[in-house]
Amino acid sequence: MKSHQQQQHHHHHQKGATSLFPKWHVINTFSYFFLFACGVAAGVFLNSYLKNVSFDLHLTKFSISPSPSPPTTSATHNNTTAAAAVGGGCENRQEKIVVEVPVPVLPPPPPPAGRVGLSEYLKVAAEAMHDMEEEELLWRASMVAKVKEYPFPRVPKVAFLFLTKGPMLMAPMWELFFKGNQGLYSIYIHSSPSYVASPDESPLFRARRIPSQVVTWGKFNMVEAERRLLANALLDVANQRFVLLSEACIPLFNFSTVYDYLINSNQVYVEAYDTADARTRYHPDLMPEITLPDWRKGSQWFEIDRDLALEVVSDRRYFPKFQGFCRNKPCYADEHYLPTYFVIEHTGKMSNRSLTWVDWSAGGIHPNRYVRGEVTEEFLEKLRSGSGECLYNGKKTTTCFLFARKFLTTSLVRLLRYAPKVMHFNP
Incomplete structure (x- = not known):
């Protein structure tokens, strides 16, 4: 039997435990709810952040x-x-x-489509236009590799340089000449910057005009225009021969004949004559680089190889003398610069004959010009082989001129009629 005191103590303990349980239950429930609220708040914040x-x-x-x-x-x-x-x-x-x-990790660049070798790297733009300044162009064009052998297959091309006042007057004739020979030639045109090419211009000459400056015929900057044409053509390493012509020039043979003749020649078409008339244009201001015995005259229309073209655009000895003297004096640098320069530095390379056939029989300061009625089959045959004999690689030949000049646009209709038959253009 428990004592009355022990029973009272036990009853009191049970009553206290019973009264504490609801309190702890409420506290635990509140804690869990509070923690749950904190978690929800953190989740809301994190969701907003993400x-x-x-x-x-x-x-x-x-x-x-x-x-x-x-x-x-x-x-x-x-x-x-x-x-x-x-x-x-x-x-x-x-x-x-x-x-x-x-x-973020960027995806790797796509693999190259193929190897870009030296030949692809050296390819020039399809259009002749660029934004190089004069000195930049000449510097770039004067670069030359010391290793002469090319490390890739290369087909040599002939660069045709046209110095014109405006449009290519004989474009249909030249289209017949170049037809079927793509990849063997390049075309560059220097015309007055005031000339705007027509939208109907022949596709053959479209986008072939180089950045140009004003050209005054018979004055010094004609030579500057020639050098500019050469410099642009030198940017294409495939160009091995360089022909300078005007808009009044026509070919006398088909492309294959002209190409083979030029590519296989060991000389260039530059003429240089020592005449009394030429000496009257000499001035002592050109000394000491250029003396009277060196002074020569010749046609401004020429054909040279790549090595000589590089020498011309790189010339810093003789060209500045003409540049300083001939701007304000009637020395006609276009007729004297190249002949004189070649006589001094490259005599052995000159054939000393003209590239273009022209008729001076009427006298005067300008050659004869040809119009429609003068163009016949017999006339064209005469231009091709009726000029006597000349030397080619040390042997005699009757193919003395490859081109002729001073043809007016009125002669074009008859040229298109007879030239394909006489000159054997590709069909």
């Missing part, structure tokens, strides 16, 4: 860590801040929500 992150970025890590150390490449948000934003109460929790967002 919505502001670019979808292009790759989420690589999301963690809840008690560590206070900050991540290396991400934004760190303290949980206490998030809790404060929704009413506070989580200040004693030190967890940090760590979101690491690395720098």
